[in-house]
Amino acid sequence: xxxxxxxxxxxNPILTYYQRIKDGTIVVGAWILRLYEYIVKGLETxxxxxxxKKANAAIDWIETHGFHTKGPLAPNAIKxxxxxxxxxxxxxxxxxxxxxxxxxxxxxxxxxxxxxSLFASAIGKYDxxxxxxxxxxxxxxxxxxxxxxxxxNDIWLQTQLDPEWQELKEQLSxxxxxxxxxxxxxxxxxxxxxxxxxxxxxxxVKKIAFSAKKSDGFNPSLCICDEIASxxxxxGLKQYEVMKSAMGARPEPLLLSCSTAGYINDxxxxxxxxxxxRFLLGESKEKRLLPFLYMIDDVEKWNDINELQKSNPNLGVxxxxxxxxxxxxxxxxxxxxxAEFLTKYCNVKQNSSLAWLSAQTVEGCFGAPLDxxxxxxxxxxxxIDLSQTTDLTAATVVxxxxxxxxxxxxxxxxxxxxxxxxxxxxxxxNADYASAENAPIFVGVLxxxxxxxxxxxxxxxxxxxVTFVQISSYEGTQSTGTIKQKLGIDFxxxxxxxxxxxxxxxxxxxxxxxxxxxxxxxxxxxEVCTLFFKPDKYLxxxxxxxxxxxxxxxxxxxxxxxxxxxxxNLKDIYVLAND
Numbered sequence: 053x054x055x056x057x058x059x060x061x062x063x064n065p066i067l068t069y070y071q072r073i074k075d076g077t078i079v080v081g082a083w084i085l086r087l088y089e090y091i092v093k094g095l096e097t098x099x100x101x102x103x104x105k106k107a108n109a110a111i112d113w114i115e116t117h118g119f120h121t122k123g124p125l126a127p128n129a130i131k132x133x134x135x136x137x138x139x140x141x142x143x144x145x146x147x148x149x150x151x152x153x154x155x156x157x158x159x160x161x162x163x164x165x166x167x168x169s170l171f172a173s174a175i176g177k178y179d180x181x182x183x184x185x186x187x188x189x190x191x192x193x194x195x196x197x198x199x200x201x202x203x204x205n206d207i208w209l210q211t212q213l214d215p216e217w218q219e220l221k222e223q224l225s226x227x228x229x230x231x232x233x234x235x236x237x238x239x240x241x242x243x244x245x246x247x248x249x250x251x252x253x254x255x256x257v258k259k260i261a262f263s264a265k266k267s268d269g270f271n272p273s274l275c276i277c278d279e280i281a282s283x284x285x286x287x288g289l290k291q292y293e294v295m296k297s298a299m300g301a302r303p304e305p306l307l308l309s310c311s312t313a314g315y316i317n318d319x320x321x322x323x324x325x326x327x328x329x330r331f332l333l334g335e336s337k338e339k340r341l342l343p344f345l346y347m348i349d350d351v352e353k354w355n356d357i358n359e360l361q362k363s364n365p366n367l368g369v370x371x372x373x374x375x376x377x378x379x380x381x382x383x384x385x386x387x388x389x390x391a392e393f394l395t396k397y398c399n400v401k402q403n404s405s406l407a408w409l410s411a412q413t414v415e416g417c418f419g420a421p422l423d424x425x426x427x428x429x430x431x432x433x434x435x436i437d438l439s440q441t442t443d444l445t446a447a448t449v450v451x452x453x454x455x456x457x458x459x460x461x462x463x464x465x466x467x468x469x470x471x472x473x474x475x476x477x478x479x480x481x482n483a484d485y486a487s488a489e490n491a492p493i494f495v496g497v498l499x500x501x502x503x504x505x506x507x508x509x510x511x512x513x514x515x516x517x518v519t520f521v522q523i524s525s526y527e528g529t530q531s532t533g534t535i536k537q538k539l540g541i542d543f544x545x546x547x548x549x550x551x552x553x554x555x556x557x558x559x560x561x562x563x564x565x566x567x568x569x570x571x572x573x574x575x576x577x578x579e580v581c582t583l584f585f586k587p588d589k590y591l592x593x594x595x596x597x598x599x600x601x602x603x604x605x606x607x608x609x610x611x612x613x614x615x616x617x618x619x620x621n622l623k624d625i626y627v628l629a630n631d
Contacts, residue, residue, distance in 0.1 A: 062108055066091060066145070069138035078134070081362035083345035086332040091142060100146050100154040107145025111137050113182060118174035119213040121206055127213045130174060135365040142342060143175075143306070144183070153304040155342035157296070159328055160310045162346040163363040164396040165371040168310040172276050173206035175308060180207065180257050181241070181250065183304075184273040188255035191272040193262075193295065195283060200259035203278050207257055208248055211241050262291045270298045274306045281314030281321040281401075286588050288320040289559075293591045313347075313401040318589075321401070347399040354390075354398050355380045363399045424460060427451045470583075470611055473600035474504065477581060478511035480598055485549065490576075491515040492549040495541065497566060498522040500555030503611050504583045504600075508553065519543075521569075523562055546574040551598075556584040556608075560592035567594060584608070 070088045072078040094100050111132060118130035132140070139160070146154040162168050180190045190207070194200040211217050217240070224237050238252035248257035275295045277283070283292065299305035311321060328343030330336040346363050353359040360376060361367050367376075376397065383393035394400040434449040451458045485492050491514075496505040498520050509518060521540055550570055557563050563580055570578050581598035 062104065064102065064104065065107070065111070065134060065137035065141045066095075066102070069134050072134070079358065079361040080365070081345070081347050081349050083329065083332055083343070083347060084362070087342075087344065088138075090332070091146070094146075100148055102141075102145050103147050104145065106147070107141035110140045110144040110178060110183075113178055114140065114174045117181075117210070117214050117216070118170075118177065119210045120170065121209040121213070122170075130170070133366060133369060136171060139344060140175075153306070154340070156299075156305055156340040157307045157342065158309070159324055159341070159343040159345070160308070161325065161344065161399055162310075162312065162365065163360075163371070163399055164312050165375075166346075166364055166366040167370045168312075169202055169278060170206060172278060172308060172310050173203045173210060176203060176207045176257065176274060176276055177210050179274040179306065180248070180255055181211075181253075184255060186253050186255070188253065188274075189270070189272045190257040191270060191275045191295065192257065192259045193275060193277055193291065194259075194279065195262050195288065197259060197261045199279065199282070200261060203276050204248075204257060204259040208243055211248070217241060262287050270295070271301050272299055272305070273302050274308065275299065277307070277309040277320075278311070279314075280309050280311040280324060281316060281319070282311075283320040284316050285319055286590070289323060289589075290591050292320050292323075313395045313399045315395065315402055325401075345399075351394070351398070351400055354394055354400070355384065360397065363397065422458065422460075424449075427453055427458065467611075470600075471507070474507050474583070475511055477598050477600045478508055481508075481551070481581070482513045485512075485514045485516075488514060488549055490548055491517050492551055493517045493519060493545060494551050494553055495566075495570065496520045496553045497555070497562070501553045501583070504555055505553045508581070521566070523565065540569070541573065544573075545570070547576045550575045550578040552578065552580050554580065554582040556586070557582045557596055557599075558586045558589045560590050560594060563596075564592055564594060583611075 066088070069078065070092055073080050073085060073088060095102055115130055115132055120126040120128050120130060143155060143158055144153070148154045160168055160172075176190050176192065180188050184190065192200045192204040192207075194202075220237075220240055224240065239250065241248060241250050246258070249255070272295070275298075277292065277295070280288070280292075283289075296307055299307060309320075309324060314321060316322075324343075325345070327336065327338070327341065328345055331338050331341050331343060332345075346365055348354065348359050348362045350359060357367075357373055357376065364371050364376070367373065379393055379397065383390040391402045395402050430451050430453045432449050432451040434447065436447045449460045451460070494505060494509060494516055496502060496518065499522070502520075505518065509516065519541060552563070552566050552570065554563060554566075557580070563582075567578060567580070579597045580595070582596060583600045585596055585599045585602050587602055
């Protein structure tokens with residue numbers, strides 16, 4: 053036997069975690085299982101590679117330089133659990149063909165008291181002081197500054213607890229007390245009024261509240277989005293998209309979103325979870341998304357400790373069984389407490405804090421569809437609200453039968469009102485393009501715009517040309533966020549005036565794609581003309597110059613707009629019912 057010491061090679065925490073999931077030692081939900089099956093398959097097929105040095109460097113550094121800042125474990129160093137080591141190994145150890153980080157958008161959905169904010173701040177400290185390199189820029193972002201403060205302050209508290217920081221500060225203080233010339237202190241992290249800063253590295257940590265326009269100048273190496281379930285509506289969605297786009301200049305950017313489920317509908321949480329589940333189901337072509345969705349699988353077992361392991365990977369560590377049993381006992385006697393428990397400890401999103409059924413459960417409770425013909429000869433009361441301009445016509449009938457009341461409601465926009473709106477837009481176009489030197493080109497976006505474009509062109513008085521492109525982003529009633537272009541412009545449009553005609557502009561992903569595509573062909577000008585515009589869902593600052601009608605967030609069909617390719621032939625516009 054050789055007298056040389058044998059160096060024990062560290063295990064791959066990804067494979068170790070996966071093996072313990074497979075053999076039942078660790079209990080996880082279906083989404084986590086799917087994720088690690090995807091990662092292991094990617095390693096086997098060499099879709100990406102694993103660098104143990106980078107993975108171990110992150111794990112070792114955080115266990116050495118990360119510290120508990122609250123609770124009974126403060127100020128001890130962080131001891132990572134296997135699920136956390138596997139997560140870090142996925143972020144830092146999985147590389148693409150260029151040797152850069154494979155996954156750039158990481159989503160961590162985990163129950164309350166599982167240390168997600170502490171974990172995120174340790175990653176923030178690592179990027180700021182190590183991996184971000186010279187010019188590192190860490191952004192802690194939330195709707196309000198006090199929310200952004202949570203991770204931001206934790207990064208600074210962990211820095212103050214770091215022996216290296218304390219040692220350097222003491223050395224500098226000692227030199228100063230002896231009236232000796234101070235050596236360069238530029239390596240010392242500082243807490244300035246506006247940020248945390250390391251002069252030698254020109255590295256900073258900032259906290260920011262929502263301001264999508266003011267965020268345009270940022271170029272973060274790491275953006276930490278904490279508690280995205282509280283990011284409400286349009287402002288939250290815009291901020292998220294702005295921060296994603298702001299990171300484009302970095303070779304290895306990281307967008308880290310951490311949250312527990314909440315109550316807000318149609319916000320960032322819904323969008324991110326929807327993308328994540330599509331990715332894990334193999335229905336998305338995304339390659340940079342890495343979603344860790346720690347959720348229970350069976351809502352009927354919400355009070356089962358074994359099931360709760362799936363949403364609480366730190367069960368037995370930062371969250372105890374006794375604590376959860378106490379919370380279960382309270383929740384079993386209160387509907388509002390049950391709603392809170394399902395949301396915060398099960399990661400089952402609720403519609404409100406007073407509900408106790410999940411949105412999916414409610415949707416599954418609708419009975420067989422009824423038809424007005426089933427109520428022949430029954431007593432009924434009907435009300436109608438006619439369209440005055442471009443608002444919806446509403447008609448509701450309440451029918452009494454067998455001692456029960458039944459309600460039928462329909463909402464639509466009559467063809468006559470559509471025609472009036474189209475005529476108004478045509479008047480604007482006629483005024484703006486009356487003196488155009490070359491005939492402007494209408495570019496209709498298929499399939500939805502064909503009916504609107506046909507009527508619009510018939511109302512124009514200037515010479516024009518018409519062509520079509522075809523893109524798609526919808527499946528059913530939801531936008532996938534992924535743009536597929538099937539048909540382009542096959543002739544020269546350089547120097548021409550272009551009018552892009554859409555049936556509806558919602559998030560703006562499609563129109564952004566279209567404008568980038570057309571601008572690449574060097575037109576003289578390009579404007580957008582849409583039949584419908586949803587300002588509350590719009591995520592871009594791109595101007596919509598010609599708009600026939602603004603609407604809310606309802607899903608509409610008819611007059612070229614479809615539901616899974618059906619309903620385009622309807623002459624009126626209808627709101628799709630939930631039944």
